[in-house]
Amino acid sequence: MTGTKKNIMLTPGPTPLPPEVLAALSRPILHHRTEAFGEIFQFVLDAMRRVYMTKNRVLMASASGTGAMESAVVNLLSPGDEALVYSTGAFGDRFAAILKAHGLSPTVISEEWGHAAKADKLAAALKQHQKTKAVFLQQTDTSTGVLNDIKALAAAVRANSDAIVVVDAVSSLAAEEFHMDDWGVDVALTASQKGLMNAPGLAFAAISERAWTLVQSARLPKFYFDWKTYDKSLKARETPYTPAVAMVAAQAEALKLIEKISLKGMWKRTAVLADYTRAWARKNGLELFATDPAHILTGVRLPDGVDGSSMLAEILREEGISIADGQLNLKGKIIRIAHMGYISKPDLDAGFAALEKRLAKVQAA
Amino acid sequence: MTGTKKNIMLTPGPTPLPPEVLAALSRPILHHRTEAFGEIFQFVLDAMRRVYMTKNRVLMASASGTGAMESAVVNLLSPGDEALVYSTGAFGDRFAAILKAHGLSPTVISEEWGHAAKADKLAAALKQHQKTKAVFLQQTDTSTGVLNDIKALAAAVRANSDAIVVVDAVSSLAAEEFHMDDWGVDVALTASQKGLMNAPGLAFAAISERAWTLVQSARLPKFYFDWKTYDKSLKARETPYTPAVAMVAAQAEALKLIEKISLKGMWKRTAVLADYTRAWARKNGLELFATDPAHILTGVRLPDGVDGSSMLAEILREEGISIADGQLNLKGKIIRIAHMGYISKPDLDAGFAALEKRLAKVQAA
Numbered sequence: 162m163t164g165t166k167k168n169i170m171l172t173p174g175p176t177p178l179p180p181e182v183l184a185a186l187s188r189p190i191l192h193h194r195t196e197a198f199g200e201i202f203q204f205v206l207d208a209m210r211r212v213y214m215t216k217n218r219v220l221m222a223s224a225s226g227t228g229a230m231e232s233a234v235v236n237l238l239s240p241g242d243e244a245l246v247y248s249t250g251a252f253g254d255r256f257a258a259i260l261k262a263h264g265l266s267p268t269v270i271s272e273e274w275g276h277a278a279k280a281d282k283l284a285a286a287l288k289q290h291q292k293t294k295a296v297f298l299q300q301t302d303t304s305t306g307v308l309n310d311i312k313a314l315a316a317a318v319r320a321n322s323d324a325i326v327v328v329d330a331v332s333s334l335a336a337e338e339f340h341m342d343d344w345g346v347d348v349a350l351t352a353s354q355k356g357l358m359n360a361p362g363l364a365f366a367a368i369s370e371r372a373w374t375l376v377q378s379a380r381l382p383k384f385y386f387d388w389k390t391y392d393k394s395l396k397a398r399e400t401p402y403t404p405a406v407a408m409v410a411a412q413a414e415a416l417k418l419i420e421k422i423s424l425k426g427m428w429k430r431t432a433v434l435a436d437y438t439r440a441w442a443r444k445n446g447l448e449l450f451a452t453d454p455a456h457i458l459t460g461v462r463l464p465d466g467v468d469g470s471s472m473l474a475e476i477l478r479e480e481g482i483s484i485a486d487g488q489l490n491l492k493g494k495i496i497r498i499a500h501m502g503y504i505s506k507p508d509l510d511a512g513f514a515a516l517e518k519r520l521a522k523v524q525a526a
Numbered sequence: 527m528t529g530t531k532k533n534i535m536l537t538p539g540p541t542p543l544p545p546e547v548l549a550a551l552s553r554p555i556l557h558h559r560t561e562a563f564g565e566i567f568q569f570v571l572d573a574m575r576r577v578y579m580t581k582n583r584v585l586m587a588s589a590s591g592t593g594a595m596e597s598a599v600v601n602l603l604s605p606g607d608e609a610l611v612y613s614t615g616a617f618g619d620r621f622a623a624i625l626k627a628h629g630l631s632p633t634v635i636s637e638e639w640g641h642a643a644k645a646d647k648l649a650a651a652l653k654q655h656q657k658t659k660a661v662f663l664q665q666t667d668t669s670t671g672v673l674n675d676i677k678a679l680a681a682a683v684r685a686n687s688d689a690i691v692v693v694d695a696v697s698s699l700a701a702e703e704f705h706m707d708d709w710g711v712d713v714a715l716t717a718s719q720k721g722l723m724n725a726p727g728l729a730f731a732a733i734s735e736r737a738w739t740l741v742q743s744a745r746l747p748k749f750y751f752d753w754k755t756y757d758k759s760l761k762a763r764e765t766p767y768t769p770a771v772a773m774v775a776a777q778a779e780a781l782k783l784i785e786k787i788s789l790k791g792m793w794k795r796t797a798v799l800a801d802y803t804r805a806w807a808r809k810n811g812l813e814l815f816a817t818d819p820a821h822i823l824t825g826v827r828l829p830d831g832v833d834g835s836s837m838l839a840e841i842l843r844e845e846g847i848s849i850a851d852g853q854l855n856l857k858g859k860i861i862r863i864a865h866m867g868y869i870s871k872p873d874l875d876a877g878f879a880a881l882e883k884r885l886a887k888v889q890a891a
Contacts, residue, residue, distance in 0.1 A: 168554045175555045175771055186772055187552035189533050190540045190725055192848040223727050225588050225767040228750045262749040354768060360555055362588050362727045362770030382747065384627040385593045402590040403719060405727030405770065406540055407551055483557040 166481030171512045173303040173332055173458050173485060173499040174226075174355040178411075182359055185414040186407050193406050199398030201413045206395075208416035212334060212357075212424060213349055213367045215341035220391040222364050223405040226331035226352035227255065229364035232386035233297075233327050233348050234259050237372065239380035243268070243292045245324070247278045249309060250302030251488050252329060260297075263381050268293070274491070275460070277453035278309045280317040287322040294375065295325040295348075300333040301455040304488045306497060308337065308455035315345045325372045331355065335419055336431040336457045336501035347372040353408060356427065356457070358415040358502040362408045431456040434500035434509060441513050445520065450495045457501040460487075462494065467523050469493040476515045484512055531846030536877045538668040538697055538823050538850060538864040539591075539720040543776075547724055550779040551772050558771050564763030566778045571760075573781035577699060577722075577789060578714055578732045580706035585731050585756040588770040591696035591717035592620065594729035597751035598662075598692050598713050599624050602737065604745035608633070608657045610689070612643045614674060615667030616853050617694060625662075628746050633658070639856070640825070642818035643674045645682040652687040659740065660690040665698040666820040669853045671862060673702065673820035680710045690737045696720065700784055701796040701822045701866035712737040718773060721792065721822070723780040723867040727773045796821040799865035799874060806878050810885065815860045822866040825852075827859065832888050834858040841880045849877055 170177045178186075191198045202221075209219045222228060234256075238244060246257045248271040260267040270286050272278060278298065287293055296318050300311050315326045327348040330339055334349070336356030341349050347369040354361035368376065368388065376388055390401045419427055435456040442449060442461050450460030463469045469486055470493040476482050487495040498512060535542045543551075556563040567586075574584045587593060599621075603609060611622045613636040625632040635651050637643060643663065652658055661683050665676050680691045692713040695704055699714070701721030706714050712734040719726035733741065733753065741753055755766045784792055800821040807814060807826050815825030828834045835858040838849050850862040863877060 170555065170557055172557045174768060175557060178555055183552040183554070187548040189548070190535065190543055192535055192537045192540060193726075195842060195848060223588060223590050223770075224593070224750065225769070227767040228589070231750045234749075259749045262752070263747045352768070354555075360770065360772040361558075361768045362773060382628045384599075384624045385589065385596045385751075387627070402592040403539055403717070403726045404590070405588075405725065405773070407725040408727060408770070408773075477560060483560060 169482040169508045169511050171498050172483045175361050176502040179503050181414045182411045185411040203398045205412050213341045215367050217367045217369050219367045224364040229350040231259050235381040235383040236388045237295050237375045242294045244295050245293045246297045249307050251304035252302045253299050256297040274305045275451040280313040284317040284321045293324040297327045299329045301457050303332045306458040306460035307451045312344045319345050338428050356501045359412045362405045431500050458499045460495045460497050472519050480515050534847040534873045536863050537848045540726050541867040544868050546779045547776045550776040568763045570777050578706045580732050582732045582734050587729050589729040594715040596624050600746040600748040601753045602660050602740045607659045609660050610658045611662045614672050616669035617667050621662040639670045640816040645678040649682040649686045658689040662692045664694045666822050668697045671823040671825035672816045677709045684710050703793050721866045724777045727770045796865050823864045825860045825862050837884050845880050
């Protein structure tokens with residue numbers, strides 16, 4: 162940020178913001194119980210329905226994506242309920258942790274990091290656990306850059322169970338192809354700072370009528386995240402508690418940009434950047450981490466002997482380019498290059514140049 | 527916002543923002559796990575300690591003030607615990623609602639709206655309920671503009687009970703005199719959009735060591751609002767979940783302004799505007815609502831026959847000035863004029879002129 166350094170973010174949220182969105186963030190604040198704010202808020206919810214590809218109700222709270230994940234757990238389930246988590250990374254594990262924090266004992270099935278969830282394995286697990294009330298899935302997990310086939314997984318749930326299908330689309334929505342209604346997804350969660358091209362601070366949930374039946378009887382304790390309270394405020398085009406009004410105004414601008422580019426255009430843009438990054442990795446003899454890679458993020462294994470953490474710290478310090486390190490046991494071993502939202506080819510080129518320079522030094526040593 | 531209309535907010539949050547804060551909101555986004563963000567975040571927490579007048583730890587989450595209130599409940603208490611709420615308005619009632627949502631049965635004592643909590647009444651209630659683990663108070667309640675004497679109330683708790691003193695300072699911090707440590711407050715909650723002169727979206731909690739002992743054993747379920755998780759991230763100058771980074775950058779600017787004016791200067795500024803508003807009300811023959819009025823907000827009774835709701839709607843529509851209506855059974859009967867944060871005398875003058883014009887019309891009719 163200082164001197165002549167770039168300020169480039171290749172991180173999987175927060176992501177860089179388009180100038181129109183930054184400008185909206187700094188417009189004079191609107192009060193949240195006014196006609197003017199109501200119009201912006203209504204536009205955001207309607208546009209979000211188009212991004213989710215759904216006719217379902219969409220609710221918004223001021224929180225991070227983890228808040229959205231917890232809201233699904235506490236609004237769908239009651240003490241003693243059975244739930245199933247199919248984990249393919251750190252965020253799948255987080256769903257399990259949230260369920261356990263609320264006193265539930267979820268069945269957790271998982272794949273090795275980098276491998277996608279398998280529909281037949283999910284079907285088999287549901288046959289064993291016939292009382293499962295809700296299944297928790299991730300479309301993409303930014304810890305590894307894996308893509309799960311939500312269409313196939315949701316179909317497997319529908320064919321074998323009455324369970325509600327909950328999808329964490331926090332890192333994928335507006336960036337990966339997603340059809341909430343056509344695919345039979347009941348609850349889809351997201352946050353503002355990834356494919357939605359806004360700053361972090363807003364969480365969204367789209368909820369099917371089938372899921373709403375569960376919401377009405379769910380008894381896990383909640384207050385701030387109680388969806389029924391948010392639903393009641395929708396008529397007045399309001400939220401029950403003071404929303405992050407500046408973020409809502411910025412979200413409206415970002416959604417207008419998404420509609421200008423078109424949703425398909427956004428999906429394509431992410432795919433093009435992913436292809437471009439994979440080609441760069443191949444050219445440089447770097448192995449992709451995920452066996453089933455997403456478009457939103459490419460995880461790249463570093464050669465043995467390269468300390469990724471200190472290399473990325475140096476790139477940020479010297480060049481002002483943020484690239485994400487591996488998480489947990491992958492720290493220092495992989496790098497994660499994001500492609501969602503407003504991230505562009507020139508951003509990637511700058512990141513690639515910075516990486517190549519340092520990898521060449523290590524390999525020469 | 528359109529044409530030549532003003533955009534003046536006399537509402538008790540969101541409040542208008544200083545230009546420096548608006549500018550910070552639209553600076554390029556920083557990744558939250560970087561040195562640069564860590565420095566800003568650390569400054570915010572340190573400056574918040576100075577605003578709270580405390581040496582205690584301060585935690586921050588992305589949420590509204592209600593999220594901060596719920597976080598205190600779930601982090602301090604366990605199933606079956608006894609809690610006491612002293613309600614002097616809508617936000618006091620909200621504490622009771624949060625406690626009940628989490629399966630607790632709080633003792634609720636209250637005053638008629640507009641009247642302050644009484645230390646001797648609190649002492650008597652605590653003598654009756656000796657197992658009380660936590661007492662929940664409001665410094666000011668924006669539903670009425672009442673000010674509670676937290677120094678006296680906290681002293682009454684300390685003299686009669688081992689209960690933790692929790693204060694909702696959401697609408698008062700940085701605007702009303704507050705001395706967390708000197709007054710013996712254990713937990714003080716606030717949010718970004720009032721005295722702190724930032725947009726809504728950040729929630730803060732300051733927590734004493736005495737309260738932290740309770741935090742370590744509290745068993746109410748929680749995840750997103752689990753203070754222990756936020757506390758663990760402090761060492762790395764991070765939050766556990768992606769914070770609202772733009773709002774944090776803006777909060778840093780607002781806190782710099784507060785330090786420039788000085789905390790005492792901020793308290794005085796609010797008091798001067800409150801005096802000015804009370805004088806205006808007297809001059810116009812309007813009765814103040816609160817018997818024990820706060821500085822942050824003046825509640826003014828409207829003359830019989832005036833429909834406040836439609837008058838305020840007209841003022842907003844025709845002049846672009848937001849003034850808050852009464853809440854619940856006071857809707858249409860009182861108006862609430864805020865004084866905290868960046869609200870200025872010229873803002874008040876514009877509001878007064880708009881009100882006088884319409885009140886004169888009604889009285890002439």
